[in-house]
Amino acid sequence: MRFNIGDISMILNNQLRVIWINGAFGVGKTTVANLLKVKIINSIIFDPEIAGTMLNKIYPEEMKKENFQDYIEWRNINNEILRKLIEGTDKIIIIPMTITNLNYYQEIISGLNSKIIRQFLLVADDYILIDRLNSRNESDRWPYDQINHCIRSFESIDFGTRIDTNVMNLDSIVEVIIESIK
Numbered sequence: 001m002r003f004n005i006g007d008i009s010m011i012l013n014n015q016l017r018v019i020w021i022n023g024a025f026g027v028g029k030t031t032v033a034n035l036l037k038v039k040i041i042n043s044i045i046f047d048p049e050i051a052g053t054m055l056n057k058i059y060p061e062e063m064k065k066e067n068f069q070d071y072i073e074w075r076n077i078n079n080e081i082l083r084k085l086i087e088g089t090d091k092i093i094i095i096p097m098t099i100t101n102l103n104y105y106q107e108i109i110s111g112l113n114s115k116i117i118r119q120f121l122l123v124a125d126d127y128i129l130i131d132r133l134n135s136r137n138e139s140d141r142w143p144y145d146q147i148n149h150c151i152r153s154f155e156s157i158d159f160g161t162r163i164d165t166n167v168m169n170l171d172s173i174v175e176v177i178i179e180s181i182k
Contacts, residue, residue, distance in 0.1 A: 015115060015116060016092065016116060016118055016181055017086050017092060017093060017116040017117070018082070018086070018092075018093045018094075018095060018109075018112075018116060018117040018118070019036065019043075019092060019093070019094045019095070019117075019118050019120070019177065019181065020095045020097065020117060020118070020119045020120065020160070021033055021036075021094065021095065021096045021097070021120050021122060021177075022097065022098060022099055022119065022120065022121045022122070022154075022159050022160075023098060023121055023122030023123060023124075023150070023154070023165075024098060024122075024123070024124065024129050024146070024147055024150035024151060024154070025098060025129065025133065025143030025144075025146055025147065025150065026124075026128075026129040026130070026132040026133040026136075026138070026143060026147070027122040027123065027124050027129060027132070027165055028122055028132070028165055028170065028173065029096035029097070029098065029122060030096045031170060032096070032122065032170060032173050032174060032177070033045050033094045033095075033096035035170060035171075035174045036094050036174055036177060036178075037094055039174060039178060040092050040094075040178075042090065042091050042092060043091055043092040043093070043094055044085070044089070044091045044092070044093060044094065045093075045094050045095075045096065046081065046082065046085060046093050046094070046095050047095075047096065047097070048074075048078040048081075048095065048097045048108070049068075049097065051068075051074050051077040051078055051081070052068030052069065052071070052074050053068070055068055055071050055073060055074055056068055069099065069101065069104055072107075075104055075107040075108050076107075078108045079107065079108050079109070079110055079111070082095075082108065082109070082112070083111065083112065086112065086116070098146075098150065100149065100150055100153035100154070100157065101153075102157060102159070105159075118160060118161075118180065118181055119159050119160025119161070120159075120160055120161050120163060120177055120180075121154060121157070121159040121160060121161065121162045121163065122163050122165050122173065123151075123154055123162055123163070123164055123165065123166075124164070124165045124166050125166055126147050126148065126151060128165075128166055129147050130144065130147065161176075161177075161180055163176055163177070
């Protein structure tokens, strides 16, 4: 079933503009975001990672950071883009992005009404995450190397609704999110 903008009262009342899906690499954020985009007719996906890739291409080696989230420019660019999207469109903005530093997250949403943002944290055990990364033939070691850091961080982070994806299929995860925003 697809939801029109009028089908979900929070969206109709402009109480929801952003759905942020957080979680470790391999947990299914992007896949869930794409499925949500199909279910919520008036929605778009915003990928903050694109700005990080851009910065890493622009900066010479001596300026590069191991994690592009450590660039203040990355956080500022994404704050500006998110503001423009909220002001310039009536679409629901779905953001699949791993972020473990809540200060960075606060910088990205700075100046926005927190009531229009719903946060979901997808969690899974390390062996599940490794299996999922392996199944997508991930050749970059960086996501694998971040799994333990993400799991430790997410144990102590209050980032909205926690969804344990260990035993849930994708449709169930999407339904939990849809039910939560109705």
